[in-house]
Amino acid sequence: MVVRRHGVYYLHGRLQIAPNRTVRHALLHGIPITFSLKIHIVDGHSFLFWGDTLARIDQRYRIAYHTVLGRYVVRDLETGVQTSYPTFARVIMALEHPHEIPLVDSSLLQAGGHYRLRTRITLHVDDIPHALRWLAGLWTHWESSSPWASTRLVP
Amino acid sequence: MDTLGKLEPVGKHPTRSLKPRVLPLLTAATLLAVFCTFVLLASTTENPGLFGKLDVPLLVLVVFGTTGLLSLIAVQIIHLGRIYPRREPGWNLIRRMVRTFVGLALIPIVLICAFAAVFIRNSIRSWYAPPVARVVHTAVALSRGAIDDTLKKDLHITRRLARNLSLAAPPAWPFLLGRLRSQSHALDVVLLDSNGRIVAMDSAFPFLLLPPTPSRAALEEAAHASTNVVLSPGQGHRYTVRAVVPVPTSDPFARPLVLEAVFPVSGHETRTARQVERAYARYEELTLLRRPLTWSLILTLILVALLGVLALVTSALYFARRIVAPVDELVGAIGAVAEGRLDVRLETTGDDFGPLKRPFNRMIGRLETAQRTAEEHRQREERERALLETVLAHLSAGVLVFDEQRVLELANEAARRLLGLNREQDVGRDVGALRAAHPALEDFFATVDELLPASREEIRREIVLGGGRRRRVVVARVTALPELPGIGRGGAVVFEDLTDLLEAQHDAAWGEVARRMAHEIRNPLTPIQLTAERIGHRFFDRLSENDRAWLQHAVETIVRQVEALQNMVRAFGDYARAPDLRFTRFDLSALTAEVADLYRGRYPRIEIVTDLAEPAPLIEADEERIRQVLHNLLRNALEALYAQANGQVLLRVRYDLVQGDAELLVEDNGPGFSPVMLEHAFEPYTTSKPRGTGLGLAITKKIIEEHGGHTLLSNRAEGGARIAVVLPVNERTRAERLRAAAHRYHPSEAEPL
Numbered sequence: 001m002v003v004r005r006h007g008v009y010y011l012h013g014r015l016q017i018a019p020n021r022t023v024r025h026a027l028l029h030g031i032p033i034t035f036s037l038k039i040h041i042v043d044g045h046s047f048l049f050w051g052d053t054l055a056r057i058d059q060r061y062r063i064a065y066h067t068v069l070g071r072y073v074v075r076d077l078e079t080g081v082q083t084s085y086p087t088f089a090r091v092i093m094a095l096e097h098p099h100e101i102p103l104v105d106s107s108l109l110q111a112g113g114h115y116r117l118r119t120r121i122t123l124h125v126d127d128i129p130h131a132l133r134w135l136a137g138l139w140t141h142w143e144s145s146s147p148w149a150s151t152r153l154v155p
Numbered sequence: 156m157d158t159l160g161k162l163e164p165v166g167k168h169p170t171r172s173l174k175p176r177v178l179p180l181l182t183a184a185t186l187l188a189v190f191c192t193f194v195l196l197a198s199t200t201e202n203p204g205l206f207g208k209l210d211v212p213l214l215v216l217v218v219f220g221t222t223g224l225l226s227l228i229a230v231q232i233i234h235l236g237r238i239y240p241r242r243e244p245g246w247n248l249i250r251r252m253v254r255t256f257v258g259l260a261l262i263p264i265v266l267i268c269a270f271a272a273v274f275i276r277n278s279i280r281s282w283y284a285p286p287v288a289r290v291v292h293t294a295v296a297l298s299r300g301a302i303d304d305t306l307k308k309d310l311h312i313t314r315r316l317a318r319n320l321s322l323a324a325p326p327a328w329p330f331l332l333g334r335l336r337s338q339s340h341a342l343d344v345v346l347l348d349s350n351g352r353i354v355a356m357d358s359a360f361p362f363l364l365l366p367p368t369p370s371r372a373a374l375e376e377a378a379h380a381s382t383n384v385v386l387s388p389g390q391g392h393r394y395t396v397r398a399v400v401p402v403p404t405s406d407p408f409a410r411p412l413v414l415e416a417v418f419p420v421s422g423h424e425t426r427t428a429r430q431v432e433r434a435y436a437r438y439e440e441l442t443l444l445r446r447p448l449t450w451s452l453i454l455t456l457i458l459v460a461l462l463g464v465l466a467l468v469t470s471a472l473y474f475a476r477r478i479v480a481p482v483d484e485l486v487g488a489i490g491a492v493a494e495g496r497l498d499v500r501l502e503t504t505g506d507d508f509g510p511l512k513r514p515f516n517r518m519i520g521r522l523e524t525a526q527r528t529a530e531e532h533r534q535r536e537e538r539e540r541a542l543l544e545t546v547l548a549h550l551s552a553g554v555l556v557f558d559e560q561r562v563l564e565l566a567n568e569a570a571r572r573l574l575g576l577n578r579e580q581d582v583g584r585d586v587g588a589l590r591a592a593h594p595a596l597e598d599f600f601a602t603v604d605e606l607l608p609a610s611r612e613e614i615r616r617e618i619v620l621g622g623g624r625r626r627r628v629v630v631a632r633v634t635a636l637p638e639l640p641g642i643g644r645g646g647a648v649v650f651e652d653l654t655d656l657l658e659a660q661h662d663a664a665w666g667e668v669a670r671r672m673a674h675e676i677r678n679p680l681t682p683i684q685l686t687a688e689r690i691g692h693r694f695f696d697r698l699s700e701n702d703r704a705w706l707q708h709a710v711e712t713i714v715r716q717v718e719a720l721q722n723m724v725r726a727f728g729d730y731a732r733a734p735d736l737r738f739t740r741f742d743l744s745a746l747t748a749e750v751a752d753l754y755r756g757r758y759p760r761i762e763i764v765t766d767l768a769e770p771a772p773l774i775e776a777d778e779e780r781i782r783q784v785l786h787n788l789l790r791n792a793l794e795a796l797y798a799q800a801n802g803q804v805l806l807r808v809r810y811d812l813v814q815g816d817a818e819l820l821v822e823d824n825g826p827g828f829s830p831v832m833l834e835h836a837f838e839p840y841t842t843s844k845p846r847g848t849g850l851g852l853a854i855t856k857k858i859i860e861e862h863g864g865h866t867l868l869s870n871r872a873e874g875g876a877r878i879a880v881v882l883p884v885n886e887r888t889r890a891e892r893l894r895a896a897a898h899r900y901h902p903s904e905a906e907p908l
Binding site: 069 | 295298299302394428431432435436437438439440442443
């Protein structure tokens with residue numbers, strides 16, 4: 001759901017996150033994972049076939065399990081704000097409900113325009129050394145991404 | 156010190172084609188990359204945690220180092236391929252040295268790699284050994300226990316604060332919160348309602364307008380009352396304990412309140428917890444990455460070993476070349492000397508082979524000096540010999556040199572031409588062998604054989620040689636030579652061909668005789684004839700019949716004889732007259748046919764056959780004189796066949812335009828020339844006919860020689876005479892022949908005997 005408040009469009013969403021076993025396994029073994037929510041606002045009237053992207057938002061969170069604390073700590077990589085959760089399910093639940101994510105200034109959108117909101121979520125393990133990741137990639141998949149989801153945005 | 160002069164580097168090595176700056180730069184960069192690889196690898200060995208940070212630089216360095224070493228090896232091999240295109244001895248030595256170096260070092264490298272791989276696997280496996288896992292998990296448990304104690308303590312304090320707060324009236328809460336926070340050493344104390352709104356608060360950071368409120372999750376957890384205290388990573392470096400407890404109340408209608416208190420965790424506890432946390436996380440991470448980590452290290456080890464092998468091969472090639480280069484240089488110099496190049500010198504500075512090269516240079520220097528001296532002597536002798544040969548070749552006289560054993564050592568060109576000797580076959584023969592090989596020169600070599608043991612005084616002897624087509628007269632002088640090396644007391648024979656000179660003198664004498672005869676006899680002939688005729692006229696009528704007949708017969712006889720004498724005088728006049736030729740261009744074949752036609756039919760028993768070349772080129776000559784020659788020759792042939800049945804005369808004309816000659820051949824099947832005629836046929840007054848003047852062939856020879864040609868007499872093998880007349884066909888050839896004839900007495904222009 002997109003709401004307009006004080007001249008800015010905000011996203012209140014409902015996502016469905018299904019991390020694979022590798023990601024869960026890595027997290028439980030102390031390897032942080034990164035959750036990324038990519039949001040593109042595309043002008044549907046653009047002469048470009050794939051549309052003209054008006055705004056790109058990348059909300060990234062780093063999720064780490066603290067063994068001593070016994071809690072999952074989620075850190076907003078943009079703001080640095082940390083939040084801890086007792087279970088991974090609570091982490092997923094919190095991430096599945098993005099709240100008031102600023103999208104775009106309303107002045108950039110024309111009333112009656114044809115816009116599309118495209119979103120994609122990615123979970124990947126990025127703390128592995130590059131050389132190891134290449135070799136480890138022979139056995140495991142360190143990244144899982146959803147396909148791009150598109151919905152219409154009417155100013 | 157070498158005193159042989161300028162030293163020149165020797166070698167068959169081509170100029171190094173690689174840019175002089177590229178190879179050192181490539182070598183330095185490669186060595187630097189390999190060195191950095193080893194340093195980084197050593198660092199990661201000491202601290203495996205660095206591997207994750209240095210993996211990319213390591214990979215880049217390994218790739219660069221490998222590429223650089225491969226390039227260096229390729230450059231070395233290409234260079235060696237250019238130096239040894241035919242796998243020469245130096246190449247085999249380098250190959251063996253490289254094979255030995257690599258073989259010696261490869262086995263230890265492989266063994267070390269295998270051992271290191273096993274060691275790495277075992278080492279990594281040991282990280283996850285059960286004791287280690289137990290230690291890690293015990294440390295985590297201990298740390299959690301300590302944290303739990305802190306949580307319980309802070310939760311207890313927070314509950315006590317909540318109870319104290321519940322006993323006070325709401326207006327006193329702010330003041331009470333401040334006192335309680337100060338007493339409990341909490342960082343923040345916040346009283347909130349169930350919606351999260353702040354009712355009262357106090358903070359250790361008074362500059363904060365609002366303390367950090369508990370999150371919705373914290374409030375929810377507090378509502379469950381079972382997880383109302385958590386240890387959270389603070390925003391700073393320390394952990395904080397956040398406890399949320401409900402404020403007890405006895406009023407059932409009062410709004411529910413919760414108290415959140417945030418307590419700092421001591422620095423020691425925080426550090427301990429973080430260290431345990433990091434160690435555990437590291438341990439778990441390594442557990443997860445054990446297999447790729449193992450293979451990464453082994454792969455890196457293999458790459459490093461490969462780098463080592465490549466570096467080894469490069470070094471082996473380089474040092475093998477350095478070691479072989481002096482030997483190769485020496486071999487090249489020896490090869491050059493063997494090919495005759497004595498200007499080669501070897502570099503003797505900064506080389507272990509200097510003690511070998513310096514004597515080599517001295518030896519080659521001496522050889523060069525000796526060769527130069529010998530060459531100078533040879534050239535001087537060659538010049539003198541060439542000069543002598545030139546002088547001998549241009550001598551008009553023939554020169555023969557015999558050694559003490561009478562072996563012919565030298566025959567100059569004039570001698571070879573005059574005697575018809577062959578340099579390869581005859582030089583080296585003794586006089587006896589020469590006599591046997593040249594029967595025609597029997598008289599000559601017999602005389603030489605007789606005179607050779609000559610004293611120092613010159614002996615002169617005239618020798619007549621008749622074995623060839625012409626009879627020749629030579630005058631030989633035999634002189635003893637002083638004793639010479641290789642010859643001993645030999646002798647020199649110097650001879651000159653006087654044939655042409657004598658013939659010229661002979662012809663001149665005959666010409667003078669003919670001229671005088673013509674002059675002295677022709678003058679009285681006419682008065683004699685006129686007187687005889689006048690006597691006949693005067694006395695014819697006075698005499699009797701008988702006397703008249705006698706007188707008439709006598710007068711006619713006198714007149715006929717006078718006419719015969721006049722013809723003879725005219726012939727002598729023709730012979731003696733000065734040449735006055737009128738050259739025109741005419742067809743010799745046509746002229747020959749015309750003359751032949753004049754005589755056909757006159758002699759029924761004689762057949763005149765002509766063989767005339769067609770097409771016939773025009774020759775340049777005095778046509779009337781040539782006609783006279785044709786008449787003379789044809790008349791001679793016909794007269795020779797006069798008493799013979801089935802006589803035949805052949806007239807043949809041929810042209811050799813390459814030599815510029817026309818040949819007229821007159822053959823008959825008569826008795827041929829007698830030996831005396833063959834020898835003296837061209838001399839005036841020589842004839843085999845009773846009524847001939849003996850001037851026909853002499854005049855013919857004279858006319859032909861005036862045209863620059865020559866006449867040859869011979870007998871046919873099948874019987875009969877053959878006269879060949881050779882005439883130049885144009886002015887250029889004629890001029891050349893006349894010029895040669897002017898020096899006919901010169902031996903170099905004479906025909907072989």
